Amino acid sequence: MLDTLGPLALFTLVAAISPGGATTLATASGLQYGLARSFPMIFGIAFGMASLAAAAAGGLASLVLASPALHLGLKIVGTAYLLWLAFAIARKGRPPQNTQLANPVSFWGGMGLLWLNPKGWAMTMGAAASFSTLIPNPVNLASWLGAAFGLSAIVSLTLWCSTGVVMARLLKSETQWKVLNIFLGSLLAASVIPIWLF
Template sequence: MTSPLLSLFLFVAIATVTPGGATTLATASGARFGFARSLPLMFGIAIGLGSLAAVAALGLGTLLLAMPALQTAVKALGSAYLLWLAWCIARRGPPDAGEGPARPVTVLNGILLLWLNPKSWAMTVGAAGSFALLAPTPGQLAMLLGAAFGLAACGSLALWCALGVLLRRLLRTAHHWRLLNLAMGVLLALSIIPIWR
């Protein structure tokens, strides 16, 4: 029989490592900018996910679930943002294509990505509801979930970014880069479908 804490950590590890918008961006960033220049994106996403889990534990997630109009607005804003990111990624060429200065995603943009991602809301609100009895107060639950999601996101994003770095070594031509960028953009766009089911 597993302990409740072990169940939480397994849930968080599986939830953060499965493919989605954040993991796709980490892979694309690793391929385009390398691991070190992708650290701000990864830290931003981890901070965003950890803070979102803490807020969900404090009760904002309950408000979101109680107001279907607000939930739909968050889905629409998040989907629009993810589609815009997918478009930007899909139309890029190789890193040296002369498309202007290459700039990785910042910490703030990584945080915003998570706060506008309905999948992240669903995941953290679900965790707050499922594991509420692990802590005696909402504040302690917020710290527990925030730390668990933030640390797990760091590990999973590092794995996905490293995969991107490996892909960078395999890409030899501009055509390969265009295919990768198109695939990453399409995967990011497709990650929106489960949000609306």
């Protein structure tokens, strides 16, 4: 089992830490709200990734891929949600001094981001297919894959969010804030391109 868990942990960590919509959102959240206020979003994305990985191992991904209409619907809704978040990030400036007025993405918003993100589906489906030969029992595969993706997401998103916190300390002017937020919003918008290549 240890021979399987090492590669599984490495795969999920690399998949979770690679730049994409969730990592960009975590960086922007750290920039705007700090690490502590971003934890609900981080745990929501991690739970979304863990539950999606478990569902993919249990066969849900096959159902989505077998239905072109459902797959297209997922892409459309996921794209719309990511573009809406990208626009919201891009139009932000310096965070308000009274941070209680600002609302970071919630646990449910983070979970929804993952469940509507075809990159998340592709990662978890690939992992389920790759590791099904090493862990042939679907229940065990779902458990291990869900746990590995969930923990990897927490580690990855905490690092990306902390990067945003550090960047916030370096920004001095309103123009710098606007430029960085436009850049992060543009990155998030660009993350929809691979969605349509699958």
